Amino acid sequence: MPLLASHEILLLSSCLIIHSSSHRTPTSVAYCSVECSLSCHPHQRHREHSRKNRRRFQNPLPSNSIMATSPTPVDPIDVFWHEGMLKHETGTGVFDSGMDPGFLDVLEKHPENSDRVKNMLSILKRGPISPYISWHSGTPALVPQLLSFHTQEYINELIEADRNGGKMLCTGTFLNPGSWDAALLAAGTTLSAMKHVLDGCGKIAYALVRPPGHHAQPTQADGYCFLNNAGLAVQLALDSGCQKVAVVDIDVHYGNGTAEGFYRSNKVLTISLHMNHGTWGPSHPQNGSVDELGEGEGFGYNMNIPLPNGTGDRGYVYAMTELVIPAIEKFEPNMIVWVVGQDSSAFDPNGRQCLTMNGYREIGQIVRSLASRHTGGRLLIVQEGGYNVTYSAYCLHAMLEGALNLSCPLLSDPIAYYPEDEAFSVKVIESIKQYQQDTLPFLKGA
Numbered sequence: 001m002p003l004l005a006s007h008e009i010l011l012l013s014s015c016l017i018i019h020s021s022s023h024r025t026p027t028s029v030a031y032c033s034v035e036c037s038l039s040c041h042p043h044q045r046h047r048e049h050s051r052k053n054r055r056r057f058q059n060p061l062p063s064n065s066i067m068a069t070s071p072t073p074v075d076p077i078d079v080f081w082h083e084g085m086l087k088h089e090t091g092t093g094v095f096d097s098g099m100d101p102g103f104l105d106v107l108e109k110h111p112e113n114s115d116r117v118k119n120m121l122s123i124l125k126r127g128p129i130s131p132y133i134s135w136h137s138g139t140p141a142l143v144p145q146l147l148s149f150h151t152q153e154y155i156n157e158l159i160e161a162d163r164n165g166g167k168m169l170c171t172g173t174f175l176n177p178g179s180w181d182a183a184l185l186a187a188g189t190t191l192s193a194m195k196h197v198l199d200g201c202g203k204i205a206y207a208l209v210r211p212p213g214h215h216a217q218p219t220q221a222d223g224y225c226f227l228n229n230a231g232l233a234v235q236l237a238l239d240s241g242c243q244k245v246a247v248v249d250i251d252v253h254y255g256n257g258t259a260e261g262f263y264r265s266n267k268v269l270t271i272s273l274h275m276n277h278g279t280w281g282p283s284h285p286q287n288g289s290v291d292e293l294g295e296g297e298g299f300g301y302n303m304n305i306p307l308p309n310g311t312g313d314r315g316y317v318y319a320m321t322e323l324v325i326p327a328i329e330k331f332e333p334n335m336i337v338w339v340v341g342q343d344s345s346a347f348d349p350n351g352r353q354c355l356t357m358n359g360y361r362e363i364g365q366i367v368r369s370l371a372s373r374h375t376g377g378r379l380l381i382v383q384e385g386g387y388n389v390t391y392s393a394y395c396l397h398a399m400l401e402g403a404l405n406l407s408c409p410l411l412s413d414p415i416a417y418y419p420e421d422e423a424f425s426v427k428v429i430e431s432i433k434q435y436q437q438d439t440l441p442f443l444k445g446a
């Protein structure tokens, strides 16, 4: 999705307003100011510390090394996939605009291109995690199945756009020839993965799908998304007898579509940890702030955790520990849907967060442990964003290692070294916690 980073974090807790711009400097420079003497040129200091940080944050093993070889007997992750999803062509242009300004010799691929998913596929097939993966083929969703989340009018609009050869539905979101079939496959593949878990055929299923879905609202495409794959799966779980479903979305952008779909329901707790990007136009009117809490019966069942830019491994784990775990403990879901995007990584063109493989691995362990405690281990993982073609695949590998709860990492991090401004993240998370404990009915006294 489009990058419209807001530098202002508005927290309504006790009228506390924190302006991030007044607190933060670019992390690398801030790091240098602490670590360096005053004697060297700032740029030189930065370069030296980038190298120093690289050594400090990297795993000791060389790039590409495999850290463990013999798999121990653990339940595999059931991965659902269909190659037809590669046929969604998003074109080239200036970033995600589809625009050729005429003065650039090289137009880049749209960030949501098939290469990113090809690498996710191949790392699971040929990476060290491959012995722990069981493969399943997805199938396209049928139009009536889509109506559990989307309106008939909206689906008709998509069918009509496909019939007419394509349409830009909103900024950066192109339905081209082949896109509709891919979208139906993404939705159907996610439903197959959820059904697999609901039927007791496996505990952990991962829907490796594109186009992504968590911005798609019941009546509106948004942020590269047409159909809300995770939302459809949540509704299938409810329709199959699950009383309560928790959604934990760690894509770097607000999972506004999923939140919107269940905004008036107390059967679905939607939790989103995201960059504090705010609204980005008519297709995305929600701003992802802490005070978007749900409505009616659903009041208090939408938890937004807008994290300051630069939040990394320690900040995310702090937010999971202080906010997500207590909420899930209290909500006691029968099913957990983990909505994942590797665009929260330190190297993503579409995000400004600093997660590394270690952070994704640790979050995976936390989510796995929540599932073990509350859902009998049942967990659906749904792929969303993640636009660095290489690092997204590595981070996916790490997060699934975490979900498998393997005792040691299988794959070292080839590039992680960014420092993290932990203090500011902790301050913001504490403010969110105070606000939510005062406001969300089911969290009172937690």
Ligand SMILES: [Zn+2]
Binding pocket: 001, 251, 252, 253, 341, 343, 384, 385, 386
């Ligand atoms: Zn995203």
